[in-house]
Amino acid sequence: MDTKLEVNLAPRQPSGLILKNPVLTASGTFGYGTEYAKLVDLDKLGGIVSKAVTLRPRNGNSQPRIAETPAGMLNAIGLQNVGVDAVIREKAPIWAGWSVPVIANVAGFSVDEYVEVCERLSATPGVAAIELNISCPNVASEGEMFGLCAADAALVTSEVRRVCDVPLIVKLSPNVTDIVAIARAVVEAGADALSLINTIPGMVIDLKTRRPFLANRTGGLSGPAIRPIAVRMVWQVARAVDVPLIGIGGIATAEDALQFLLAGASAIEVGTMSFVNPNTAIEVVAGIERFLQAERIEDVHELIGLAAKD
Amino acid sequence: MKQALASVIANTRVADGVFIIRLEEGDQARDVRPGQFVHVRPGGAAGPTFDPLLRRPLSVLRSGACSTNDLPPEQYEVLYDVVGRGTDLLSHLRPGDLADILGPLGRPFELHKSTRHLLLVSGGVGIVPLVALAEDSLRKGISVTLLAGFRAANKVFPASRLPAELEYVLATDDGSIGHHGLVTSLIAEYLPWADELCACGPAPMLRALSSLERPRRFPIQVAMEERMGCAMGVCLGCVVPTRSGLQRVCRDGPVFPLEDLRWS
Numbered sequence: 001m002d003t004k005l006e007v008n009l010a011p012r013q014p015s016g017l018i019l020k021n022p023v024l025t026a027s028g029t030f031g032y033g034t035e036y037a038k039l040v041d042l043d044k045l046g047g048i049v050s051k052a053v054t055l056r057p058r059n060g061n062s063q064p065r066i067a068e069t070p071a072g073m074l075n076a077i078g079l080q081n082v083g084v085d086a087v088i089r090e091k092a093p094i095w096a097g098w099s100v101p102v103i104a105n106v107a108g109f110s111v112d113e114y115v116e117v118c119e120r121l122s123a124t125p126g127v128a129a130i131e132l133n134i135s136c137p138n139v140a141s142e143g144e145m146f147g148l149c150a151a152d153a154a155l156v157t158s159e160v161r162r163v164c165d166v167p168l169i170v171k172l173s174p175n176v177t178d179i180v181a182i183a184r185a186v187v188e189a190g191a192d193a194l195s196l197i198n199t200i201p202g203m204v205i206d207l208k209t210r211r212p213f214l215a216n217r218t219g220g221l222s223g224p225a226i227r228p229i230a231v232r233m234v235w236q237v238a239r240a241v242d243v244p245l246i247g248i249g250g251i252a253t254a255e256d257a258l259q260f261l262l263a264g265a266s267a268i269e270v271g272t273m274s275f276v277n278p279n280t281a282i283e284v285v286a287g288i289e290r291f292l293q294a295e296r297i298e299d300v301h302e303l304i305g306l307a308a309k310d
Numbered sequence: 311m312k313q314a315l316a317s318v319i320a321n322t323r324v325a326d327g328v329f330i331i332r333l334e335e336g337d338q339a340r341d342v343r344p345g346q347f348v349h350v351r352p353g354g355a356a357g358p359t360f361d362p363l364l365r366r367p368l369s370v371l372r373s374g375a376c377s378t379n380d381l382p383p384e385q386y387e388v389l390y391d392v393v394g395r396g397t398d399l400l401s402h403l404r405p406g407d408l409a410d411i412l413g414p415l416g417r418p419f420e421l422h423k424s425t426r427h428l429l430l431v432s433g434g435v436g437i438v439p440l441v442a443l444a445e446d447s448l449r450k451g452i453s454v455t456l457l458a459g460f461r462a463a464n465k466v467f468p469a470s471r472l473p474a475e476l477e478y479v480l481a482t483d484d485g486s487i488g489h490h491g492l493v494t495s496l497i498a499e500y501l502p503w504a505d506e507l508c509a510c511g512p513a514p515m516l517r518a519l520s521s522l523e524r525p526r527r528f529p530i531q532v533a534m535e536e537r538m539g540c541a542m543g544v545c546l547g548c549v550v551p552t553r554s555g556l557q558r559v560c561r562d563g564p565v566f567p568l569e570d571l572r573w574s
Contacts, residue, residue, distance in 0.1 A: 028544075028545070071361045077547070272363075
C-alpha cells in the first residue's frame, strides 16, 4: 500500500510550502545542512531549518556553552553565526541546488533587524521559507522578548510579513504563561505556520567552583527531557488556531513524532537527537511510514490532530 | 568518516580507572589518522541510552591499518578514563557487544617533511593521540621521545603498550614515579634535540607551551580537549578563540598550530 506523507505548511500561500514528508531538522542542530551531507541522505528529509541567521556575524557566548543533563542538554551558544551576507553569498547557492527545501531561521535584536534580514533572505534563491526565531533564550538582549508578549510577537510578525514573499513560520517560546494567546496573536499578524517549542531555560551549578557551570549562567534545555511539555503545548495551540503547526521537542523516534502529529502538528523538527544520532530524522521518516502501513492509513493527514479533537 | 556499529573485541583496564577498548570496524580503522577521534554513544549491551545522552569524543590510540603493530588491520583502539556515568557505561562493554561509533573525525597531526626528531608532550589521557602519532612516525624512520605527565603512578600509561623504539619519559604531580612535577618542566632539556613538537593535554599545559623559549619558527602543534556536543561542526559547543576567529575543536581541530590559538 502506498502511503501519502506529503504536507503543505503554507496553504494560505499560492505556491504553498510542500514537503515530501513531515520531518525537518531543527535550527541550530543541523548547521547549514552541508555539515551532515556526507553522513545523511538529505534528499530523504522533508526539510532543513538552518542555524539562526542575524544581520551581522556573531561570535556568541564564552565557554562553557553546553552541559549535559538527564535525557537532555543545556546550550548557551548565543546565536553564533556567519551573518546574513555570508549566508546569502556562501550557503544559499548550495541550498538552491538541493531538492530538499531549506528554511532560513532568522533571529534579531530589533524589529528593523528582523525586517532587513527577512527581506533579503526572502529574495534569495535557495531559501524556501523563513522561520522567525522570536524565542532564543540565550542572548542578553530583547531577542526573546518578542516571543514573550503577544503584542510584540504580533508586531514583529506583521512587519516581517510585509516584506516576506516566502512562507513565514514563527517559532514560539515555551517560557510564557499562555502560549495560546501568543499563538493567536502571531497567526492574526500573518504567520503561515507556527513552530514550537524553543528551549526551556535551565541551569547547572558546578560543585567545585560553586558557580553556575555555563559562562552564560543559564542555557536552553532541549532533548527528550522536554518532550511532554512540547506535546502539551502543541496540543493546546492546535485547539486554538487553524494554521499548520510544526512540533519540536526531544523527538528521538517515529513514535515520538507520531505523538506530535496526533496532538495537532502537521510536521515535526528533530533537534538535539541529531547530535546523538545524525540519522534520527531519516529514521523517523521511515518509522512513520511503517506505522501508517501497519495501521492501514493511506494519508498522514488522517492522523494529524486526532488527539486534539473533543 | 561514517556512523557504524563496531564490535567490541576487548575492553581492558590498563591503569587505575583507565581502560583501552579494542574495536573492529574496517573502514574506521583504515581511515583514522593520528590526532583524530571517534564519537562514541554511551550504552550497554542492551543498546544506547538517553541518560547520559550525548556521545563521548575519544582519541584513537592505535589502528591496525595505519601502523606496524600487532593489531589486525580492521581493528583500532581508544583509551578512556572513567570520569562519569558515560565512561562508566563504556567500561562495562564486553567482547561481542556493539558500540555505536561516529568517526574518525577532526583534523589530524601533519608533520613537516623534514622532521627527523619528534618531541611529544602529554598530560593525562592527552597521551592517546600522541601514541598514534609516535607509532606512525617511528614507522617512517623518525626518532620519537614522549614526555608524559600523570597525576600519580597509578594513572600511568603502561610502557608495555608502547613501541620499544620510543623513548618514554614520565613525570607525576606527586613524584610517585619519574620526574616530580610538571611535565612541561622537562621540555627544555629535550628541545635542542627536536625538530618539531606535538602536544596534547589540559588547556593550562598547552598554554604553558606558548611561553616556551624556542627557536623562531620552531613548529608546535597541539591537540585540544574540549567538551563536545555533535562533533560534526554543528552545535558550536566546542569553539576556541584563534587568530582567525572562533574555530571548532571538533572540525577545524582538534589539532591546531600553537601560534594560531588565543588564550582567554
